[in-house]
Amino acid sequence: MDAARKVFVTKGMDGARMQEIADEAGINKALLHYYFRTKQQLFDAIFEESMGKLVPNVMEIFKQKSNFREKIEAIVEAYDSVIRKNPFLPQFVIREINRDPDQLAGAIRSRGFDSNTLNGFLDEDIKNGVIAPITMPHLFANLVGMMMIPYAGRPLLQQNLFNNNAEEYDKFLLERRQVVTQFILHALQYKGDNPSGWRQNVVHIF
Amino acid sequence: MDAARKVFVTKGMDGARMQEIADEAGINKALLHYYFRTKQQLFDAIFEESMGKLVPNVMEIFKQKSNFREKIEAIVEAYDSVIRKNPFLPQFVIREINRDPDQLAGAIRSRGFDSNTLNGFLDEDIKNGVIAPITMPHLFANLVGMMMIPYAGRPLLQQNLFNNNAEEYDKFLLERRQVVTQFILHALQYKGDNPSGWRQNVVHIF
DNA sequence: GTCTATATGCAGATAGAC
DNA sequence: GTCTATCTGCATATAGAC
Numbered sequence: 001m002d003a004a005r006k007v008f009v010t011k012g013m014d015g016a017r018m019q020e021i022a023d024e025a026g027i028n029k030a031l032l033h034y035y036f037r038t039k040q041q042l043f044d045a046i047f048e049e050s051m052g053k054l055v056p057n058v059m060e061i062f063k064q065k066s067n068f069r070e071k072i073e074a075i076v077e078a079y080d081s082v083i084r085k086n087p088f089l090p091q092f093v094i095r096e097i098n099r100d101p102d103q104l105a106g107a108i109r110s111r112g113f114d115s116n117t118l119n120g121f122l123d124e125d126i127k128n129g130v131i132a133p134i135t136m137p138h139l140f141a142n143l144v145g146m147m148m149i150p151y152a153g154r155p156l157l158q159q160n161l162f163n164n165n166a167e168e169y170d171k172f173l174l175e176r177r178q179v180v181t182q183f184i185l186h187a188l189q190y191k192g193d194n195p196s197g198w199r200q201n202v203v204h205i206f
Numbered sequence: 207m208d209a210a211r212k213v214f215v216t217k218g219m220d221g222a223r224m225q226e227i228a229d230e231a232g233i234n235k236a237l238l239h240y241y242f243r244t245k246q247q248l249f250d251a252i253f254e255e256s257m258g259k260l261v262p263n264v265m266e267i268f269k270q271k272s273n274f275r276e277k278i279e280a281i282v283e284a285y286d287s288v289i290r291k292n293p294f295l296p297q298f299v300i301r302e303i304n305r306d307p308d309q310l311a312g313a314i315r316s317r318g319f320d321s322n323t324l325n326g327f328l329d330e331d332i333k334n335g336v337i338a339p340i341t342m343p344h345l346f347a348n349l350v351g352m353m354m355i356p357y358a359g360r361p362l363l364q365q366n367l368f369n370n371n372a373e374e375y376d377k378f379l380l381e382r383r384q385v386v387t388q389f390i391l392h393a394l395q396y397k398g399d400n401p402s403g404w405r406q407n408v409v410h411i412f
Numbered sequence: 413g414t415c416t417a418t419a420t421g422c423a424g425a426t427a428g429a430c
Numbered sequence: 431g432t433c434t435a436t437c438t439g440c441a442t443a444t445a446g447a448c
Binding site (some may be wrong): 026028030031034035 | 431432433435440
C-alpha cells in the first residue's frame with residue numbers, strides 16, 4: 001500500500017505502472033496481482049483513503065467551535081496539517097476526480113457532509129453581524145482554493161514567483177496557514193464574536 | 207488541433223488515445239501521425255497553447271492600470287474570461303505540470319513574468335497605505351486559487367456543496383468574479399486609492 | 413494526402429512450478 | 431506465498447498501396 005500510494009499519487013492511475021509499484025515495494029509483479037487482483041482495485045483503495053484524508057470533517061469543527069475565528073482557524077489548520085503531510089494529495093485528487101467523476105459517489109459516501117447544516121451555522125453569524133454576508137459555497141471554495149493551489153500548482157508558482165527556488169517556496173508554504181486565516185477574517189470584516197457597537201457597520205457585498 | 211485539444215484537455219497525456227483524437231477529427235489514425243509525427247509532439251503543441259492562455263499577461267495589466275481596484279478587477283476578469291471559455295484548462299494544466307514539471311521550462315519561456323517588477327508595484331501601494339501589507343506570492347496564490355479551484359475541483363465541490371446540481375453550480379461560477387474581487391479588496395482593507403485620512407488605520411498583519 | 417495493413421513494444425493479468 | 435515464464439490485448443508508430 002505504501003508503494004502504491006507513492007506511485008499512484010505522483011503518477012496518477014493512467015501514468016502508474018504495476019511494475020513500478022512492485023519495484024517500489026521490493027516484490028514481484030505477480031505477487032502484487034496476487035494481493036490486489038487488479039490495478040483498478042489497488043487504485044480504488046488508495047483513492048478512497050486519499051479522499052478520506054483530504055475531506056476533513058468540517059461538520060465536527062463547526063459544531064465544536066462556537067467562535068467564528070476559531071472555526072476558520074480550525075478548518076484552515078485541518079487542511080494545512082493534512083496537506084503538509086501529503087503534499088501531492090491536492091493534485092492527485094484534482095487529477096482523479098476529473099478523470100473519473102463517477103468514482104466520487106463511492107468514495108464520498110459515509111462522509112456526512114451536509115451543506116444545509118453548514119449553511120445554517122454561517123447564516124447565524126451573518127444574521128448576528130459577526131461577519132459580512134457570504135454563502136457557504138463561496139467561502140468554502142475560497143478557503144480550499146487558497147490552501148490547495150500552492151501545492152497543486154507548485155511547479156508553475158514556484159517557477160514564476162520564486163525563480164524556481166524550492167527553499168524559498170517551502171518557507172512560503174509555511175506562511176500560508178496564517179496568511180489565509182487572516183485573509184478570510186479580514187475579507188469578512190470579522191472583528192470579534194460580540195458584535196455590539198460595530199454590528200451596523202458591516203458592508204453588505206456578497 | 208481542435209480534436210486533440212478536446213481529448214488531451216479532458217483525458218490528459220496519459221489517458222488520451224491517438225485513435226480517439228483521430229475519430230474526433232474524422233480522419234484516420236495514420237493520417238494523424240502523418241501530420242504530427244508523434245503523440246508527444248501533438249501534445250506539446252496543445253500544452254504550450256494552453257499555458258499561453260492560462261498565464262495572462264499580469265505585467266501588462268499592472269502597468270496599464272494605476273488604480274489598485276482596477277488592477278485586481280482586471281486580473282480577476284482576465285482569468286475569469288479565459289477559464290469560462292475553457293473550463294477544463296485548470297485541471298489540465300494542474301495535471302500536466304505535475305506529471306512532467308520539466309516541460310514548463312519550454313512552455314513558459316517568452317512569457318515575461320517578472321516577479322521583481324510585480325513586487326515593486328505592490329510594495330508601492332502598501333507603502334502608500336492603499337492596501338494592507340501582503341507579498342505578491344501570497345496575493346497571487348490567493349487570487350489564482352480562488353479562481354481556479356471551482357473549475358479544477360468541480361466534481362467534488364458540486365457534489366458536496368450543491369448536491370450535484372449542475373445548474374446551481376453554473377450560477378455559482380458566474381458569481382465568482384464579483385465575489386473574489388470583493389473578497390480580495392476587503393481582505394486587503396482597500397478603501398480607495400487616495401488614502402489620506404485613513405492611511406494610519408490599516409492593520410498590519412501579513 | 414489518405415487509406416489499410418502491419419510491425420513493435422509494452423502493460424495488465426494469469427499459469428504453474430516451488 | 432513467492433517466483434519465472436507467458437498469454438493477451440492494446441497503443442504508438444510505420445510501410446506501402448492508391
